[in-house]
Amino acid sequence: xEVLQEERxxxxxxxxxxxxxxxxxxxRRSGGVILAAENVSLAFGGVKALSxxxxxxxxxxxxxxxxxxxxxKSSMLNVINGxxxxxxxxxxxxxQPFARMNSHKVAxxxxxxxxxxxxxxxxxxxxxNIMTGRSLKMRSSILAQMVRIGPALKEExxxxxxxxxxxxxxxxxxxxxxxxxxxxxxxxxRVDLGRALAMEPSLLLLDEPMAGxxxxxxxxxxxxxxxxxxxxGTTIVLIEHDMGVVMDISDRVVVLDYGRKIGDGRPDEIxxxxxxxxxxxxxxx
Ligand SMILES: Nc1ncnc2c1ncn2[C@@H]1O[C@H](COP(=O)(O)OP(=O)(O)O)[C@@H](O)[C@H]1O
Ligand SMILES: [Mg+2]
Numbered sequence: 516x517e518v519l520q521e522e523r524x525x526x527x528x529x530x531x532x533x534x535x536x537x538x539x540x541x542x543r544r545s546g547g548v549i550l551a552a553e554n555v556s557l558a559f560g561g562v563k564a565l566s567x568x569x570x571x572x573x574x575x576x577x578x579x580x581x582x583x584x585x586x587x588k589s590s591m592l593n594v595i596n597g598x599x600x601x602x603x604x605x606x607x608x609x610x611q612p613f614a615r616m617n618s619h620k621v622a623x624x625x626x627x628x629x630x631x632x633x634x635x636x637x638x639x640x641x642x643x644n645i646m647t648g649r650s651l652k653m654r655s656s657i658l659a660q661m662v663r664i665g666p667a668l669k670e671e672x673x674x675x676x677x678x679x680x681x682x683x684x685x686x687x688x689x690x691x692x693x694x695x696x697x698x699x700x701x702x703x704x705r706v707d708l709g710r711a712l713a714m715e716p717s718l719l720l721l722d723e724p725m726a727g728x729x730x731x732x733x734x735x736x737x738x739x740x741x742x743x744x745x746x747x748g749t750t751i752v753l754i755e756h757d758m759g760v761v762m763d764i765s766d767r768v769v770v771l772d773y774g775r776k777i778g779d780g781r782p783d784e785i786x787x788x789x790x791x792x793x794x795x796x797x798x799x800x
Pocket of ligand 2: 588589590
């Protein structure tokens with residue numbers, strides 16, 4: 516992973532160049548706060564999944580959420596995503612509270628996500644799966660789309676073009692007609708990322724995009740996440756177990772343990788945080 520990071524530093528001029536954005540690792544090129552969790556608490560019956568969690572995400576950064584299994588990471592994403600409404604606290608997005616949100620409204624606001632367990636249509640092609648990410652952007656009725664008449668046909672072609680660009684970007688051209696269920700697992704995760712990208716989100720939530728991957732697949736996925744961040748300026752919230760990956764690609768890290776926040780800072784600060792080390796080594800539990 517260090518190799519990956521070194522390569523990126525060397526071509527950092529190109530990545531940061533025309534947009535005038537500073538490179539990663541030099542006091543951050545991220546902007547103002549785009550998303551904030553404010554004192555969020557969420558319980559399922561007696562289980563406190565999240566206890567008084569606050570953190571912010573700045574525009575254009577890669578913000579990691581880490582922690583042992585059951586720490587509340589996916590629950591946190593589900594609160595941001597409007598799937599769960601917290602009993603206490605709130606989510607602010609671009610300075611506005613995300614009140615009474617649902618997944619559809621959150622998506623319309625420009626937030627897309629991928630899932631810890633793949634939620635793709637296994638029998639459908641790569642192209643059609645990624646196309647489902649465009650559905651929010653489609654104006655024609657479903658019926659008009661089905662019979663492909665008039666404006667609907669034109670619209671479909673425009674959406675297809677976007678999807679084809681995403682397929683090229685993710686380097687899965689050879690699979691565009693392949694049913695997703697027949698692809699290697701690592702590539703299926705890439706299709707899931709493509710489906711989220713098809714929504715053209717300003718904020719992308721990734722729930723363990725590298726779980727179950729081998730080292731090479733992880734390196735590929737890390738590169739695509741960094742490229743999305745660099746080329747599209749997308750802000751990314753990333754849940755990840757692999758500490759090496761987190762240290763390499765994230766700007767700042769939130770650490771959860773048993774629903775509590777036990778750390779928040781730059782990767783190097785987190786690595787030296789005693790509470791974090793203890794949580795990972797299982798001390799005190
Ligand atoms: N839908 C749910 N119903 C009941 N308990 C849940 C639900 N989702 C999560 N939990 C519980 O909340 C805690 C946090 O889970 P989760 O957010 O999935 O953790 P992580 O993603 O960090 O592994 C766990 O104890 C889990 O069992
Ligand atoms: Mg999880």
